[in-house]
Amino acid sequence: METEPAILALAALAQSTRLDVFRLLVKHEPEGLAAGEIAKALAVPQNTMSAHLAVLSRAGLVSARRISRSIVYRADLARFQAVMxxxxxxxxxxxxxxxxxxxxxxxxxxxxxxxxxxxxxxxx
Amino acid sequence: METEPAILALAALAQSTRLDVFRLLVKHEPEGLAAGEIAKALAVPQNTMSAHLAVLSRAGLVSARRISRSIVYRADLARFQAVMxxxxxxxxxxxxxxxxxxxxxxxxxxxxxxxxxxxxxxxx
DNA sequence: ACTATATTTCTAGAATTATCGAAATAATAG
DNA sequence: CTATTATTTCGATAATTCTAGAAATATAGT
Structure with missing residues (x-):
């Protein structure tokens, strides 16, 4: 892994809400968790959470896939491993x-x- | 290690100049490197570098000790290990x-x- | 087509961070 | 004490990040 994506990942994790999200998603591997459930679990407004999820996604630490009306997020453990x-x-x-x-x-x-x-x- | 200091450390490393500084200091373990030499090695103004070193220091990732006129910084590998x-x-x-x-x-x-x-x- | 649900995008204000010139502080030498 | 060197603090500006209300988009059910 190169420096730039690594910095992106570090920055993504260097924020308490996002670190909580990542922990939560690791805990819910491999099924994943819908955006709304993540927001509810951490008591954060959905649009705010959406922004945080976008940061994690840009950093490659989570992946998203639509399932019906929900968008289910999963932790990308391989990426996490690469950062480590x-x-x-x-x-x-x-x-x-x-x-x-x-x-x-x-x-x-x-x-x-x-x-x-x-x-x-x-x-x- | 608890969450808050971990986030501080992640944030400290999530910046290219500071990541370079940390790498440089690891390379110079255990002798350490003076602030001015760090700034020169990375081609960053001394006062800017001083600010970055303060961030790393607050995060516990580096330690500083004065030696004559110089202030010599060292990577704190134990802290790094704790973050990992x-x-x-x-x-x-x-x-x-x-x-x-x-x-x-x-x-x-x-x-x-x-x-x-x-x-x-x-x-x- | 209309309604409800799930999530994101738009927008904007507040807070934080990065950068660096200029001035201040600390240590040493003459 | 003055000068020199090494580093930090002050102050100011530009850029980025965090937060969330309001509006927009996407899916599914009736």
């Missing part, structure tokens, strides 16, 4: 010793193979 | 299957032991 990778690379820059601890600190959150514990390490 | 963990948790939310691929995609960036390749996986 971009940031980690900023940290690494050919010097693994710098951010190996970073990797270790976030890895326990998602044990890739193991299923014994799965404590989700939510507060690291 | 915060974001990953947004993705995981007790559902490891969602972002296990994320973890896998950023892990090869920092092979903790290996020194052979270090290809940094920069374009994921």
């Amino acid at each position: 990778s971009f940031l980690v690379n900023d940290c690494c820059q050919g010097r693994p010793e710098i951010c190996a601890p970073l990797i270790e600190s976030i890895t326990p959150c998602c044990p890739p193979k193991r299923k014994g514990k799965a404590h989700a390490g939510s507060h690291v | 963990s915060f974001l990953v948790n947004d993705c995981c939310q007790g559902r490891p299957e969602i972002c296990a691929p994320l973890i896998e995609s950023i892990t090869p960036c920092c092979p903790p032991k290996r020194k052979g390749k270090a290809h940094a996986g920069s374009h994921v």
Whole structure:
């Protein structure tokens, strides 16, 4: 991922309503959630929410598809992953010793193979 | 990490000059770099750069300490790590299957032991 | 065609951010 | 104390963002 889209994504997430929206949509993967339900869930006027959703959409962090009268939004986890990778690379820059601890600190959150514990390490 | 400081950090990084500054400072860990040198390296007026450094500092992403006439800035990698963990948790939310691929995609960036390749996986 | 529902676009005001010249502050040297 | 260097603060302007009321668009039901 290049710098410009990464900045767009960071800016999109650097706003409390939008961060809440993204969290909500992640929680509702993979079904997604209609615009109106998002607005209701977060107690924000629909047109205001529409503007925020447009920002997230422009940043590529969410996708939208019309279903009947509703427009259902979904979090784009692949894009989110790309943004995270971009940031980690900023940290690494050919010097693994710098951010190996970073990797270790976030890895326990998602044990890739193991299923014994799965404590989700939510507060690291 | 809580939401508010995370948003502050995201906003700080969501600006090209500041993202460049952070990258530059990571590259210069652990010695740090003086404000004037940062400004010169990125071809930005010193007072403008000072404002950007203040934003990064308020966000906790950099620290400053005076050394003689210079003020030397350093990247705060622990804080950066905390922000990354915060974001990953947004993705995981007790559902490891969602972002296990994320973890896998950023892990090869920092092979903790290996020194052979270090290809940094920069374009994921 | 008309009505109701779901969402977006238009428009505008308030607030915040980015930029930078000029002046102020801090540290060192002579 | 004066001069020099390094950096920040002040002040002002341009640009962007956030918010939301009002109007417009799209879909579905009667």
